[in-house]
Structure formats: structure tokens, C-alpha cells
Amino acid sequence: MSKIIVLKCVGHNPKDFELDEAVAVQFGCIKDLFHSDFDAESKIVVDVPMKFNSYIIGRILEFCSSRASFSSDRAYWEQDFFHPCREPNQRKRKELIAIMEASEYLGMESLVELTTQSLANYLKGKNPLTIRSLWKVEGDLTAEEEAKALAMGVAKLGH
Amino acid sequence: MSFREKMPTSPKSPLRRRRSSWTGSWLNHPTTSFKEVVSAVIQAQSPRSTSKPQTSDFDFDFNFDSSKVDRTLSLPDSLLLRILQKLPDSRNNNNDVSLVCKRWLSLQGRRLRTLKLLDYDFLLSEKLVSRFPKLTSIDLSNACMNPNPNPNPNPPRILLCHKSTSCHVSSDSSNWEDNLLPSEVIDRGLRVLGRGSCDLLKLVVTNATELGLLGLAEHCSDLQELELRKCNDNLLRGIAACEGLRVLRLVGSVEGLYTSSVSDIGLTILAQGCKGLVKLELSGCEGSFDGIKAIGQCCEVLEELTICDHRMDDGGWLAGLSYFGSLKRLRVLSCRKIDSSPGPEKMLRSCPGLESLELVRSCLNDKEGLRALFKVCDGVKRVYIQDCWGLDDDSFSLAKAFRKVRFVSLEGCSVLTTGGLESVILHWEELESMRVVSCKNIKDSEISPALSSLFSLLKELTWRPDTRSHLSSKLEGAGIGKRGGKFFKKR
Numbered sequence: 001m002s003k004i005i006v007l008k009c010v011g012h013n014p015k016d017f018e019l020d021e022a023v024a025v026q027f028g029c030i031k032d033l034f035h036s037d038f039d040a041e042s043k044i045v046v047d048v049p050m051k052f053n054s055y056i057i058g059r060i061l062e063f064c065s066s067r068a069s070f071s072s073d074r075a076y077w078e079q080d081f082f083h084p085c086r087e088p089n090q091r092k093r094k095e096l097i098a099i100m101e102a103s104e105y106l107g108m109e110s111l112v113e114l115t116t117q118s119l120a121n122y123l124k125g126k127n128p129l130t131i132r133s134l135w136k137v138e139g140d141l142t143a144e145e146e147a148k149a150l151a152m153g154v155a156k157l158g159h
Numbered sequence: 160m161s162f163r164e165k166m167p168t169s170p171k172s173p174l175r176r177r178r179s180s181w182t183g184s185w186l187n188h189p190t191t192s193f194k195e196v197v198s199a200v201i202q203a204q205s206p207r208s209t210s211k212p213q214t215s216d217f218d219f220d221f222n223f224d225s226s227k228v229d230r231t232l233s234l235p236d237s238l239l240l241r242i243l244q245k246l247p248d249s250r251n252n253n254n255d256v257s258l259v260c261k262r263w264l265s266l267q268g269r270r271l272r273t274l275k276l277l278d279y280d281f282l283l284s285e286k287l288v289s290r291f292p293k294l295t296s297i298d299l300s301n302a303c304m305n306p307n308p309n310p311n312p313n314p315p316r317i318l319l320c321h322k323s324t325s326c327h328v329s330s331d332s333s334n335w336e337d338n339l340l341p342s343e344v345i346d347r348g349l350r351v352l353g354r355g356s357c358d359l360l361k362l363v364v365t366n367a368t369e370l371g372l373l374g375l376a377e378h379c380s381d382l383q384e385l386e387l388r389k390c391n392d393n394l395l396r397g398i399a400a401c402e403g404l405r406v407l408r409l410v411g412s413v414e415g416l417y418t419s420s421v422s423d424i425g426l427t428i429l430a431q432g433c434k435g436l437v438k439l440e441l442s443g444c445e446g447s448f449d450g451i452k453a454i455g456q457c458c459e460v461l462e463e464l465t466i467c468d469h470r471m472d473d474g475g476w477l478a479g480l481s482y483f484g485s486l487k488r489l490r491v492l493s494c495r496k497i498d499s500s501p502g503p504e505k506m507l508r509s510c511p512g513l514e515s516l517e518l519v520r521s522c523l524n525d526k527e528g529l530r531a532l533f534k535v536c537d538g539v540k541r542v543y544i545q546d547c548w549g550l551d552d553d554s555f556s557l558a559k560a561f562r563k564v565r566f567v568s569l570e571g572c573s574v575l576t577t578g579g580l581e582s583v584i585l586h587w588e589e590l591e592s593m594r595v596v597s598c599k600n601i602k603d604s605e606i607s608p609a610l611s612s613l614f615s616l617l618k619e620l621t622w623r624p625d626t627r628s629h630l631s632s633k634l635e636g637a638g639i640g641k642r643g644g645k646f647f648k649k650r
Contacts, residue, residue: 097234100234100238101234101235101238104235104237104238112238112241116238116241116242116245117245119242120242120243120245120246121245123242123246123256124246124247128255128256128258128259131256131259132259132260137259137260137263138260139259139260140260140261141258141260141261141264
């Protein structure tokens with residue numbers, strides 16, 4: 001009686017992931033499918049855009065299955081993964097950003113929250129120069145604009 | 160079928176540079192330009208970009224492998240905004256993330272809700288509304304002062320502070336009002352603010368006119384709180400345009416700073432224009448019975464009225480309080496006299512719903528005015544008297560007019576004695592809690608048995624009238640707080 005959802009990833013290493021209900025309901029874009037009137041045995045194929053490669057989807061599904069199973073390894077897994085600030089590993093940060101985008105696309109609010117918080121923790125206390133160099137952001141403020149932004153004569157009262 | 164995959168092996172990054180080298184390169188760099196330092200850092204990093212991560216079973220094809228690509232460009236604004244929202248507010252300008260690039264600057268600007276403007280040109284040039292489109296509360300009062308009216312390029316600077324406003328004045332400016340920006344300039348700024356389409360809820364402005372206010376209200380129809388400084392009767396003609404106004408503070412004259420007249424005419428126009436007001440404060444305003452009566456009759460949901468440093472010299476305004484059907488809280492702050500001619504007693508009717516009366520930093524020498532005030536407020540349940548002078552035993556005995564007091568707080572009433580206090584509070588049958596702080600003539604030694612039995616019946620009591628002796632007893636032996644004496648010994 002159980003429905004099967006298949007996530008079809010194209011791209012460099014195409015792969016199909018089959019999900020069961022406990023995992024698939026965590027995706028906001030998919031959970032509605034479980035409540036519709038499909039024939040119970042049917043397979044539903046969801047195409048994932050090319051920019052989200054199968055490795056990223058794999059990582060997200062790990063997260064989902066650990067959440068679904070309430071395993072005790074979850075805390076360790078999350079700690080290992082979501083604190084790139086402890087280990088300045090550029091690969092992990094890239095992975096984090098890719099997971100963040102993919103989870104927003106798939107509608108996983110909890111994972112988006114975790115990844116954005118993790119990135120914010122990473123950015124805390126860093127000055128703009130460091131941030132630019134870490135992420136190769138082009139600093140397009142002219143010197144005059146920077147000086148103005150710093151000493152605009154505007155005082156913030158906070159939010 | 161549950162999902163299972165192998166745990167990804169994490170390839171070790173072959174070249175792992177320590178963060179200190181990045182900071183070292185730009186800290187020690189001889190140049191001071193930001194761009195040069197950034198390019199130096201990128202060059203220092205370039206060996207890393209040639210390394211490729213090891214391939215493994217799990218495709219690791221981050222095709223954004225190239226180190227030149229801005230990794231955050233692919234992030235949509237919504238995600239980047241979510242990350243920025245989780246960052247703490249940066250008080251240290253050097254760590255302000257809005258300096259990273261223009262996109263981050265504009266996104267950070269979208270977070271800001273409250274602003275206190277110091278430079279009016281920032282508003283006039285429309286930069287304020289483009290950089291901070293989501294503002295809900297803005298305080299223009301500091302910016303309404305022209306920082307340098309004096310043509311002399313280096314005038315001696317004196318910082319003048321009055322409550323929340325501060326500005327630099329020169330020692331030879333005899334008329335402080337010259338420091339204010341002209342009304343046309345203020346109005347122009349208000350029109351720019353209105354066109355900027357922020358959903359403004361709160362505004363503080365000095366020296367505006369009704370044209371500016373109308374220009375703002377046309378676009379900012381949700382304005383709920385408004386503070387108009389150097390307000391006059393004409394300005395109030397524009398106030399009917401702010402239909403959603405709930406809280407209003409009008410400042411007419413401020414001693415030593417500026418004079419402006421809000422009379423009965425202005426108060427009547429206000430009453431007819433702002434019928435939904437919940438809180439009103441009149442500071443330095445003139446007017447009399449007619450104006451106050453008009454407000455009471457028209458503003459049917461007004462719950463709190465504050466009269467601060469009033470110039471209602473004609474007197475008789477207290478009688479107008481009985482027209483306030485919903486008023487719950489009356490505050491009288493910094494007034495030199497309560498009411499110079501309150502009128503005959505039979506004309507003074509009680510304000511029906513009033514629950515709380517506060518007298519703060521006011522002169523209570525005016526016994527007739529005080530008697531009239533206490534009569535109008537005779538139904539209050541809470542009384543606060545703080546730092547007022549002239550409240551002697553005779554004046555306080557007028558408080559026997561209160562019929563329903565449950566809570567009284569006396570702070571800084573230095574003339575009142577224990578006997579005077581006792582004669583009144585024994586009269587209040589419903590008294591439940593009391594607070595007496597820093598009233599130096601109320602002595603513990605003078606408490607009578609009747610008073611102490613009343614204390615035992617109260618639900619709550621704070622009794623610290625003689626704080627000076629408390630303080631000196633605590634400091635006993637510490638050597639502090641004594642007059643004179645030597646602190647430094649000769650070697």
C-alpha cells in the first residue's frame with residue numbers, strides 16, 4: 001500500500017533515490033503528494049534540477065533519515081556537519097551552501113534553518129575583508145561609498 | 160523501503176592553510192587601500208585554487224571549483240537575507256557586513272526598522288529611503304538642527320542636550336532657534352519620506368508645517384505614533400490626514416530652546432481631526448478649558464493624558480477633565496503650577512473612569528489648584544507622587560478627597576511628615592499597598608500604633624523613607640562618605 005517517491009537526479013552522476021513515507025514527508029514540496037488520490041502502488045517521479053547533484057541530495061536524505069529515525073547519531077552528525085567554523089574547511093562550506101539551496105528548493109524548512117544558522121555562526125565577528133576573500137565576493141563599493149557607509153552620520157537604534 | 164547510502168568519505172584537503180596567514184597578509188601589508196589588500200589576499204590564496212579535490216565514489220563535482228566565482232551569487236536574496244538576519248547587530252563599524260559589497264549593503268539595509276537620523280541631507284538626497292526601504296520608525300529631531308549655521312568655519316563647539324535631542328551650538332549663538340532648519344527644508348524631507356513608500360509607523364520631527372505633514376500622510380496612511388516638536392496651531396491643521404493615529408505628542412515651547420504656541424484653536428482642531436487617539440501628551444502647550452473640553456468630547460477612546468510643563472496660564476483646564484469618558488491615566492509632569500484659577504468647586508466634576516494619577520517633578524505649592532485636581536481625580540485607585548516640591552502636610556491633607564485609593568507611592572517628598580502621612584492614609588479605607596521612599600522627614604521613630612497596625616494589614620509595603628541614614632549606616636567603617644579627610648598621603 002505504500003507509495004514510492006523517486007527523486008531523479010541528473011547531471012554528472014545521475015542517480016535515482018527511492019524514498020519511503022517517513023523521509024519524503026519532510027520535503028514540503030512532496031508531502032502533499034501523499035495525501036492525494038493516487039493509485040497506491042504508483043511510483044511518483046520527481047525531477048530534481050541539474051544544479052543539485054546527487055551527492056547533495058544524498059546528504060540531504062541522510063539528514064532526513066536520521067531525523068525520521070531519531071537516531072542517537074543525529075546530534076553527532078549535525079555537529080560534525082553544521083559547524084564548519086570549527087574547521088575552516090572550504091569544501092564543507094561549499095557543500096553547506098549547496099545543501100542550503102537544495103533544501104530551500106525542496107521545501108525543507110528545518111534544514112534551511114539549520115544551514116542558515118550555521119553559516120551565520122560562521123560569519124559572526126568576521127570583518128568584511130575576510131568575508132570577501134573567503135567567498136570571492138567582489139567588493140564593488142567605491143572608497144567613497146565605504147567611507148560614507150562607515151561615517152554617514154546615521155546612528156542605528158537597532159531593530 | 161528505507162533509504163540507505165554509504166556514508167561519504169571526506170577527502171582530506173591537501174593544502175590546508177591556516178587562517179592566520181590571511182589576516183597576516185593584510186595586517187602587515189604596507190598599503191592602506193582596501194582593494195590592494197583584497198587582491199593581495201586573493202593572490203596569496205591562488206596556490207589553493209589549483210588543487211582539485213580527490214574523486215571518490217560520491218561525485219564531488221562541485222563545478223564551481225574555480226576560485227574566482229563568487230559563491231554567494233547563486234544564493235537568492237531571500238536566503239542571504241535569512242543568513243544576515245541571524246547575525247548579531249554590529250555596533251563595531253569595522254565588522255559591519257554591509258561593507259562586503261553593494262548587494263549585501265542593500266540587503267542589510269532592508270533589515271533596519273528603526274533609525275535616528277543625524278544628517279538631514281541624507282534624507283533629502285533620497286539615499287535614506289533607497290538604502291532602508293523597510294523603516295517603520297524614524298526620529299528626525301536631531302537632524303532638524305542645522306549643525307553649522309555660523310559662517311565661521313571653526314566655531315567653538317558646545318554640545319547642547321535636551322532629553323533625547325542633542326546638537327552642537329557655538330558660544331556666540333544668542334538665539335538657539337537659528338539652529339533649526341527652516342520649515343521648507345523640513346517639509347521637503349517629509350515629502351521625500353512619504354514618496355519612499357516605507358510603511359512608517361512612528362515619526363518624530365521638529366519644525367514642520369502642515370504642508371509637509373499632508374505630503375507625508377498622503378503616502379504613509381498607517382502612521383500610528385507621531386511626535387511634533389515646535390508645534391503650532393497651523394501645523395495641527397494637517398493632522399486630520401493621519402487617520403490611523405493612536406499616539407500623539409505635541410511639544411509647543413521648550414524653555415531656553417524655542418517658543419511655539421499651541422492654543423485652544425489648535426487643540427480643538429486636533430480633537431476634531433484625531434478621534435481615534437489613545438494616548439496624548441501636551442508639552443509646553445497653552446490652552447484652557449475650551450481646548451481640553453473639546454479633546455475630551457471628541458477623543459472618545461483616549462486612555463492616557465500627559466500634561467507636561469503646561470503654559471495654560473489662563474487656568475480652568477481642570478474642569479475640562481470631566482468630559483473625558485475613557486480616560487484611565489492622568490500624568491502631570493514638570494508643571495510649575497497646577498491650575499491658576501480652577502473655578503468654583505461646583506463646576507468641578509469628577510473624571511469618571513480615571514484610575515491612576517501621577518504627579519512628577521511638579522510644584523505643588525498652588526493649594527487651590529491641588530484641591531481642584533484632587534477633586535476631579537477623586538475616583539483614582541493608584542496615586543504616584545514623585546520628586547514634587549511644596550507637598551507639605553496641609554497640601555497632602557487635601558488627598559483625603561480620594562475615595563478609592565488602593566495603592567500609593569511617595570518618593571522624594573521631603574517636606575511631608577509622618578503625622579501628615581498618617582492622617583491621610585488612615586482615611587483611605589481601601590488602601591492595599593504603599594510605597595514610601597526617600598521622604599526624609601518621615602521618621603521611623605514617629606510611627607504611631609495606629610499606623611503600624613495599618614502596616615500589618617497592607618498586602619504590600621515598601622518603607623524606605625530615610626535612605627540617607629540607611630546609606631551612612633551601611634558605609635560605616637568603610638571610610639567613604641565622610642566630609643573632608645585625606646585620601647592621599649605624602650610620601
